[in-house]
Every structure is written in C-alpha cells, then in structure tokens.
Amino acid sequence: MEGRSTAGGASRMKLEMEIDGKQRRVVLEPGEKAGQWQCEIDGRAYAVEAQPAEAGVLSLLIDGRSYRAALEENGDETAVHLDGRRYEYRLDDPRSLKARRRRGVDHDGPKPIHASMPGRVVRVLAQKGDAVEAGQGVVVIEAMKMQNELKAPRAGTLSELSVAPGDTVAAGEVLAVIA
Numbered sequence: 001m002e003g004r005s006t007a008g009g010a011s012r013m014k015l016e017m018e019i020d021g022k023q024r025r026v027v028l029e030p031g032e033k034a035g036q037w038q039c040e041i042d043g044r045a046y047a048v049e050a051q052p053a054e055a056g057v058l059s060l061l062i063d064g065r066s067y068r069a070a071l072e073e074n075g076d077e078t079a080v081h082l083d084g085r086r087y088e089y090r091l092d093d094p095r096s097l098k099a100r101r102r103r104g105v106d107h108d109g110p111k112p113i114h115a116s117m118p119g120r121v122v123r124v125l126a127q128k129g130d131a132v133e134a135g136q137g138v139v140v141i142e143a144m145k146m147q148n149e150l151k152a153p154r155a156g157t158l159s160e161l162s163v164a165p166g167d168t169v170a171a172g173e174v175l176a177v178i179a
Contacts, residue, residue, distance in 0.1 A: 018090040021134065056117075070144070072116035081116055084146050088153070111153045113176045115169040119143030126152075128161045132178060139163060139175050152178050 015026040027040040037048040049061040053068065060067040060082075070081040079088045119141040126138045132152040139150045152158075159179035163169060 020087055020089075068144070068146075070117055072114075079116065081146070081148050084148070086116070086148055086151065088151075110159065111156070111178045112174045113138055113150050113153070113178065115141060115143075115171055115173045115175055116148060116150070117143045117171045119148070119169060121163045121165050121167045121169060121175075122147060123165060124161065124163065125149075126158050126161075126176075128158055130158045132156060132158055138178075141169060141175075150175065154178060 012027070012029045015028070017024050017026050024042055029038040031037055031047075031049075035050050037050065039046045039048045046062055047064075051059045053059040056071050058069045058071070060069050067082055072079040072081065072086075078090065079086050081087075120143075121139060122142050123140040124138075125140065126132055126136065132138065132155065134152055134154045136152045137149040138152055138158065141148050141150065156178040158176055160177035161175075163175045169175060
C-alpha cells in the first residue's frame with residue numbers, strides 16, 4: 001500500500017487487494033466532500049459516496065446507484081455484503097501474499113463459517129461430510145430483507161453443520177466448519 005496526502009488530510013491510496021480469491025489493484029482518491037471517493041479497480045473508475053448507516057453498515061452511492069453494504073469481520077477474515085452477494089477481501093502486504101502463493105496455502109486448519117449478521121437460515125446447500133470447493137455456497141441466511149449465501153472459505157470437507165432451514169442465528173454464530 002502506498003499513498004500521498006491531499007490538502008484535506010486524506011490521502012490517495014494504491015492498494016493491492018485480494019477480492020474473492022482474485023488479486024486486484026485498487027486506487028482510492030478522496031473527493032471534495034467527506035465521504036466522497038474516486039475509486040479505480042483494475043483500471044475501471046467509479047464515483048463513490050459512503051456514509052455510515054448503523055454499526056457495521058454503510059450506505060453507498062456508486063455511480064449514482066444506491067447500495068447498502070454490511071461489513072463482516074471474523075478474526076483474520078473480512079467480507080462485505082453488497083447487493084445480495086458476499087465478497088471476501090484481504091488487504092495484504094504484497095510480500096506476504098507472494099509467500100502464501102509460493103507455499104500454495106492460504107490458511108491451515110479448520111475454518112468456521114460465521115453468520116455475518118442476525119437472521120434466519122433459509123437454505124442449507126451442503127451437508128455434513130460433503131466435499132466443498134473454495135467459494136461454494138454452504139448456507140443461505142436472510143438478514144435485513146436480503147438473502148446472503150455464506151461460502152466455504154477454502155476447499156475441504158464440511159465437518160460441522162449446526163443449522164437447519166428455519167433456524168434463527170445471531171451475528172458471529174458459527175454455522176458450519178470446513179476441515
């Protein structure tokens with residue numbers, strides 16, 4: 001990550017991010033007013049306005065289109081729920097990303113799938129003992145009138161499944177574990 005300061009104190013940032021397993025180059029430049037940004041992702045430009053709506057939720061205006069973004073942080077995993085989809089992201093020191101790629105691993109050990117927010121389970125897409133691929137849907141929860149498909153953070157076996165359709169879940173609750 002590198003940056004340069006602007007007159008208002010905010011700075012232009014050039015970031016290397018991993019979004020849903022794909023490496024992306026992101027440039028953020030503050031706009032004239034607080035909460036306004038010019039965002040470039042892999043060369044494509046977006047005008048963004050971001051305002052806090054409630055704890056962990058942003059109200060976004062991206063190129064004139066309104067979105068509600070719910071942020072999720074579980075340990076070293078981060079994701080944003082936007083327009084009914086869940087996007088995992090990681091802001092990495094490029095050296096650590098290269099080291100993980102050389103080793104051919106991202107994380108070792110069991111990986112829990114947490115409820116990103118309180119809601120109700122509407123579908124279970126995999127069963128205990130199933131082999132799953134990274135990014136494969138495992139559980140769908142409905143929260144804030146949106147359905148969110150929670151995906152396997154890595155390939156493995158679904159070793160635990162603690163929910164069924166109709167169950168109510170709390171934010172941060174472990175719904176399943178990938179071993």
